[in-house]
Amino acid sequence: MISRQIFNFVKSKIPKLSSTELIALKSGNTSLDRQILQGKVSLPKQFKFENKFPANKFNELFKTFDGSKIYPNDNNNYWVDYLAKNKYFSFLINEDYGGIKLSVNELSNMLTKIASLDPALGVVAMVPNSLGPGELLTHYGTEEQKNKYLPGLADGTYVPCFGLTGPNNGSDATGNIDEGEIVLINNKPMIKVTLNKRYITLAPVANLMGIAFNLKDPNNILNKEGITVALVERSHDGLIQDTHHNPLNAGFPNGTIKGSFLIDPSQVIGGEKNIGHGWKMLMECLSAGRGISLPATANASSKCAAFGTLNYVKVREQFKMPLANMQAIQEKVNNIFFNTWIIQSSVALTNTILDNKNSPAVISAIMKQQTTERGREVLKDAMDIYGGAAICVGYNNFLEKFYRAAPIGITVEGANILTRSLIIFGQGLNKSHPYIFPILDSVLNNDNKSFNKEFSNIVRHSLNLYYQTFNLSNLLPFVPKLLEKQIIDFAALTNFVALKGGLLKRDQILSGTMADIFSNLYLALSVEYYHKQNGASKKLTDYIIERLLNNNQVLINEVIDNLGPEKYLLCHLKNKTVSRSYYNETQIFKEILNNSNIHDEIKKNIHIDNNILGDMERINKLDKSTPEYIELKNKIINVDEYNNAN
């Protein structure tokens, strides 16, 4: 009787879930995100991998790239063609079909380096190697479809793109999406679609389109409906691909796919049986994919910005001293290294998690939002330091191309506001928490028996965690580090916030703040992981982790203050934050300036050769009193000049 009352109470609290949300929840798996919510984490071992892509071929790209615009261009799409023909679009495709299937680590390193050379080229390399025809065919294609398309995708005969978005479906990807209908033509079932897609990356140059639409079957011809993904080739009768957008002059192909035409159901990825399964297919692929390409882009821009800025402040002088001697500059450089180190560490940890065959949806969402957001911060600080040289385009400006590309990562694959305030903690709670989804599932299935079991599990789990937050040993100097304690505090706090149930969808400030705490814990663990692997600087590692945890304490205090009466049970989790020590900031800057291990890590996987970053690297090795130094210094502080218009 009591258990039935609890069941009904919980039922009234749980959020209403649409079928698309339910699919998103069931896609992918969990990893450290679940361990954080369990209050105890163990970091994975470093993943050992061997590079498969030939080094000489990779180097050739960097030697021959002439910096010309990728799109639009006056060279017949030379660079898109170059990447396609040299197998750069084949990294998710198995060797059986002619691809070079890479480990996530190698893929991420390569994408980082290509994006550091040119972010537009990076975008072109990324799209075929993330969610799109290649990946969808690999996972869901029929044997016939795989044989027909994968070899062509691997050798660059096909250039793919993937079209979901339209004028009326942006963040709400499946609401008001393009529609199709099953019709009979000469007694054969056919799909009649009307497309109006925009923002599609590579569409202007693609000749194989993955398109998503909502398929209706009003006459019950196949008795199948729902979000469906099909392939169409450029030559398809009625398909219109004749306009493009200009995303901030960033210079990569992005455009529209339109038209009303017929598609044979055999063109549905996976065939007729996969009609209506499109959203599931997309979510399953996205649960891993979001964690690779966009973080690699943010890693590239942040590393280049950090490397360039640190070297510039040593060379550039004002008020008869190098910028590096000014505390206000040091403060900004520290911020740049703080965020860049976080990005590169979290990329390393996430690559390892993904290479261990996980597809953690919540961690991928954290990576997408945090790395792109922090990448933008890094660029903002670096632009401020580089001053006028950051504003004027030319040889010396190593920042502007990244600055123009930064908003792309923020917006695509789940715009950041939505990802932070709805997905990471809001949906993540259901996904990552060890007991919430099983409870949800039992309620949705009206399964009182398994509800009772799961409910007693969650009560036990919550009481145990709550008890641990009082553990006096936490106060003793030899026991847990602050990070471990904060993980327990956060896991306990989560159980209280979870009581809000469906209201969390509305309480987006709370959900977003919990997402930040969750993310910061994952990032702090990443920085610890990175230090274990590379041991570059204990000082910098401790500084970053302490800063993240201090930021978190502010947020934890804020969340508790905003809760209802339950806040009184959580008073002991509110702690004083540590004031920033100005002396420590100067010491950290010295560490960043002088520790060559830090420089070596920052330089990994970015292109520093025949460019301004290469010049900056060279000047470090010269004696300040030599003419070579003076000459190179003048080159580094130069800003390109152009003839006036008559």
Ligand SMILES: Cc1cc2nc3c(=O)[nH]c(=O)nc-3n(C[C@H](O)[C@H](O)[C@H](O)COP(=O)(O)OP(=O)(O)OC[C@H]3O[C@@H](n4cnc5c(N)ncnc54)[C@H](O)[C@@H]3O)c2cc1C
């Ligand atoms: C350069 C570029 C490349 C792209 N490439 C592709 C591609 O290859 N294929 C493809 O299919 N699509 C692509 N897109 C589309 C991209 O995924 C969408 O732009 C994105 O989903 C956001 O949609 P929107 O721009 O219409 O913003 P909107 O959906 O209008 O959102 C506006 C703002 O509101 C926020 N928001 C929306 N809903 C909520 C909510 N419930 N709660 C809180 N905040 C919310 C969003 O976070 C965003 O900040 C691309 C877009 C761009 C700009």
